[in-house]
Amino acid sequence: MSKAGHLxxxxxxxxxxxxxxxxxxxxxxxxxxxxxAGSFGEILEKRKS
Structure with a gap:
């Protein structure tokens, strides 16, 4: 029991x-x-406009 506890x-x-x-x-x-994803989304939004 003590061996298992030690392990x-x-x-x-x-x-x-x-x-x-x-x-x-x-x-x-x-x-x-x-x-x-946030910065990538911003880049995509800038491209659209």
Missing amino acids: NGLFFPIILKIVVKFAALVIAASFWLSVL
Whole structure:
């Protein structure tokens, strides 16, 4: 039982770090996508007028 608990204690922080990094990447990617889409939309609007 203590061995399984030790493994859990070892792996959980690693999994947590991966999840946090992945979430940060997803948030950053969606942020940049919205920024790029916004600037791209502005360029298209300027071309139309």
